[in-house]
Amino acid sequence: MDHLLGNAEKPIPEAQSEIPEDEDEEGLKAHIAKVGGGEELVARSIKCSECGKVFRSEASASFHAEKSGHQQFEESTEEIKPLTEEEKKAKLTELREKLAIKRAAQEKEDQKSNKANEALRRKAGQDVNRIREDLELKEAQKLAAQKKREKVEEAKARAAIKAQIELDKKAREEKAAREKALREGNAPKEAEPVVAVKPSAAIKSSDNPETRLQVRLSVGGPPLTKTFPSDNTLIDVAEWVASENLAYNVDTVTLATTFPRKTYSREEMKKTLKENGLTPSAVLLAT
Structure with missing residues (x-):
């Protein structure tokens, strides 16, 4: 307090810069680079906030979002270095191996599906053949029954015709016998009944x-x-x-x-x- 009261009338000295005036231009540039001033930050890639993967373009990031379901992305100043020839070959080999594995799995699944479909097709064919055989058997049985009925009806018709012929023949013979008996003056003899029952003496x-x-x-x-x-x-x-x-x-x-x-x-x-x-x-x- 005594110091402030004793120096109250003296002028306030000017503030000195953080950077000494005698530093050269190289030191100034180094200092600016150190504190981060002078250059604007530029986004060089897109980073997934959920898994940390970095992508060169929005198309790559969109594809990753569809495959993984991740939705949180941000711009990043991290620059993705281009792959070297060795890295490109290794990446291509890896992709080919994954594709071969995927194709093998798909072929295995297709074989399983084809086997199941073939089993269903064979079963359906067996069912159709069995139904066709049943229909043919029923049709044959129906035809045999119809032929049997026709034979029975034909036999009945022949028997009826034969019986009628016999009756007509017998009637003609009886008529001829009666006419002959009348011509000769003899009474015709009556035919005896085939079945005769002797009546009771007490009943007519x-x-x-x-x-x-x-x-x-x-x-x-x-x-x-x-x-x-x-x-x-x-x-x-x-x-x-x-x-x-x-x-x-x-x-x-x-x-x-x-x-x-x-x-x-x-x-x-x-x-x-x-x-x-x-x-x-x-x-x-x-x-």
């Missing part, structure tokens, strides 16, 4: 409660025999014939007596066996 034949019928089939085969109540109709007999032989239909079957020759109409089919005079027994032809 027409009042018998049961009627025994033998039905011959025009389609061939053994005759059908059954005893019906006398009050049953011929429609009941037709239903029974249709149930015994699938070649007949109850709506189209026709019943007739062989001797004397008589074909029953649909109205007569509704009458009872007694009303049609078939009691106690009779022989019918089903066509």
Whole structure:
């Protein structure tokens, strides 16, 4: 304090420069370079703030961002030196090795995929062949069943024609015999019924409660025999014939007596066996 009060009237000396005036130009340049003055900083590369890699161009930095997912980049004054011939060769060799490894992995993956696709193709081909074989087998079975039905129908038709021929032949023979007997003055002999049932002594034949019928089939085969109540109709007999032989239909079957020759109409089919005079027994032809 005493020093300040004693020197208060004296002038304040000028501040001296940090750099002495007697330094030469070389020293000044060195000092400026040391404190960082004089030159502007220039960005010479792009640096990834996340991994520290340096890139020459924005295209390289963008490619790195797409590959790595890094998003933080900054400009850098670090200059990337060009590669020497040895470094270029080493880099090219490294890239070729990576590419070869990548191609080998891709070929392995392609082989695996092709093998799986081939297995699927073979399985699909086997399934198609199996389906085709099943269809061919079903078609063959269907054709065989159809041929069998045709043979059965053809046999039935031949049997029906043969039976009709026999009936016509028998009718012609009987007619010729009757005409011959009339010419010679002799009465024709009546044919005996194929099936005869002796009536009970206490009951008249027409009042018998049961009627025994033998039905011959025009389609061939053994005759059908059954005893019906006398009050049953011929429609009941037709239903029974249709149930015994699938070649007949109850709506189209026709019943007739062989001797004397008589074909029953649909109205007569509704009458009872007694009303049609078939009691106690009779022989019918089903066509």
